[in-house]
Amino acid sequence: MDLNFTGDDLAFQQEVRDFLDENLTPDIKDATALTTTVFVEKDVALKWQAKLHARGWLAWFWPEEYGGPGWNSTQRYIFQTECALAGAPGIIPMGVRYVGPVIFTFGTQEQKDFFLPKILNGEHYWCQGYSEPGAGSDLASLKCKAERDGDEYVVNGTKIWTTHAQHADWIFCLVRTDNTGKKQQGISFLLIDMNTPGIKVDPIITMGLDHEVNQVFFDDVRVPVSNLVGEENQGWEYAKFLLEFERGGAASGGLKAGLKKLKRIASAQTDGETPLINEPAFASEIAQCEIGVMGLENTELRIMSQLSAGQPPGPESSVLNTVATAISQRMSELCVEALDYYSTPFKHVRPLYGTNEYFPGPDYAPPVMGTYLNRRAQSIFGGSNEIQRDIVAKMVLRL
Numbered sequence: 088m089d090l091n092f093t094g095d096d097l098a099f100q101q102e103v104r105d106f107l108d109e110n111l112t113p114d115i116k117d118a119t120a121l122t123t124t125v126f127v128e129k130d131v132a133l134k135w136q137a138k139l140h141a142r143g144w145l146a147w148f149w150p151e152e153y154g155g156p157g158w159n160s161t162q163r164y165i166f167q168t169e170c171a172l173a174g175a176p177g178i179i180p181m182g183v184r185y186v187g188p189v190i191f192t193f194g195t196q197e198q199k200d201f202f203l204p205k206i207l208n209g210e211h212y213w214c215q216g217y218s219e220p221g222a223g224s225d226l227a228s229l230k231c232k233a234e235r236d237g238d239e240y241v242v243n244g245t246k247i248w249t250t251h252a253q254h255a256d257w258i259f260c261l262v263r264t265d266n267t268g269k270k271q272q273g274i275s276f277l278l279i280d281m282n283t284p285g286i287k288v289d290p291i292i293t294m295g296l297d298h299e300v301n302q303v304f305f306d307d308v309r310v311p312v313s314n315l316v317g318e319e320n321q322g323w324e325y326a327k328f329l330l331e332f333e334r335g336g337a338a339s340g341g342l343k344a345g346l347k348k349l350k351r352i353a354s355a356q357t358d359g360e361t362p363l364i365n366e367p368a369f370a371s372e373i374a375q376c377e378i379g380v381m382g383l384e385n386t387e388l389r390i391m392s393q394l395s396a397g398q399p400p401g402p403e404s405s406v407l408n409t410v411a412t413a414i415s416q417r418m419s420e421l422c423v424e425a426l427d428y429y430s431t432p433f434k435h436v437r438p439l440y441g442t443n444e445y446f447p448g449p450d451y452a453p454p455v456m457g458t459y460l461n462r463r464a465q466s467i468f469g470g471s472n473e474i475q476r477d478i479v480a481k482m483v484l485r486l
């Protein structure tokens with residue numbers, strides 16, 4: 088197994104670095120650094136995504152025929168890692184990463200022609216309507232129903248924890264179209280225009296005081312049957328396909344960037360005399376995180392090597408998500424500990440980069456507490472830690 092990059096890989100890495108030097112402007116970078124939530128605000132994201140799209144790099148895992156750059160798995164890994172290390176905002180995934188692949192894999196030609204270009208150019212901003220009150224981990228229990236009435240479905244019910252629904256033009260929804268048989272069998276995948284009468288979006292303000300998630304209500308919402316993806320009652324298959332995109336991806340670049348931030352804070356903060364980075368107990372905590380990040384990076388490279396050799400990713404990929412989440416949460420805790428009382432004047436204003444309010448303490452202080460609180464959700468969204476461990480136990484360890 089060869090974990091080193093080839094000459095071509097290194098040339099590509101330089102190309103990505105040159106692009107980032109030129110295009111990752113200070114305003115985008117600063118806004119990202121001051122973001123407490125998983126995703127940056129819509130305006131920042133769209134500005135960055137427009138630059139990637141202009142270069143043909145936004146949909147980096149799409150097939151070339153739909154606008155992808157035709158990269159191999161190593162190039163995808165290099166691109167994600169370099170973007171994270173440079174402090175670029177993540178791509179908002181609901182359009183490009185989630186519904187896009189479902190549409191180009193299972194959608195009609197009309198759906199592909201209409202939706203894919205608008206996902207790429209930012210005209211359509213998407214949100215994901217999977218979870219409901221009572222249907223999160225047990226997603227197949229969902230009740231939001233769509234009843235056929237001529238050429239339309241009539242949708243009634245609710246979706247919850249819907250990230251960025253307040254910004255979205257469209258929502259992709261799992262809806263119940265049949266109540267007979269196994270609960271997985273009566274689910275369909277529907278694309279719904281958020282401007283349709285009968286849709287209401289209520290904000291949910293998280294304990295980090297961010298407005299990131301919402302509850303969406305559907306009251307006799309009429310949706311053309313042409314917005315059904317694939318076959319009626321087969322939506323569970325498309326839903327599972329999408330989750331592979333939601334749970335995949337390289338994490339070590341983002342974690343390395345987080346580690347750099349933690350070290351910067353620990354170098355500047357002291358226990359009264361000694362910088363925390365040299366204080367044995369704190370230094371040991373940082374070292375634990377660093378060892379975890381190095382281990383994770385090595386595992387990611389092993390997976391890359393297997394993929395490059397035409398082999399499947401193997402069971403290692405199933406554990407990456409839980410490990411990455413644990414390290415990320417621990418680093419956000421250590422940042423709070425290092426900041427001490429400067430983490431407590433916790434500001435309600437959001438986004439932090441959009442305010443000229445005074446923040447006491449050093450320049451790295453403002454996002455620390457908000458980020459710590461927001462990261463608690465990381466072991467819940469996209470499949471909770473317990474559910475991910477269940478998958479590892481069943482699929483990998485065969486328990």
Ligand SMILES: Cc1cc2nc3c(=O)[nH]c(=O)nc-3n(C[C@H](O)[C@H](O)[C@H](O)COP(=O)(O)OP(=O)(O)OC[C@H]3O[C@@H](n4cnc5c(N)ncnc54)[C@H](O)[C@@H]3O)c2cc1C
Nearest residue numbers: 215216217218223224248249250464467468469470471473
């Ligand atoms: C910040 C955030 C953003 C989100 N964004 C979206 C979004 O955009 N769209 C969307 O559709 N959803 C979204 N979600 C919802 C997310 O997918 C669900 O929260 C998640 O699947 C867990 O479901 P639940 O909240 O209903 O918790 P539950 O399923 O009720 O779980 C509660 C607890 O019980 C545990 N548990 C449940 N079942 C088992 C089991 N079988 N074995 C062991 N333990 C179990 C869980 O691990 C958890 O600790 C988001 C959630 C968060 C927190």
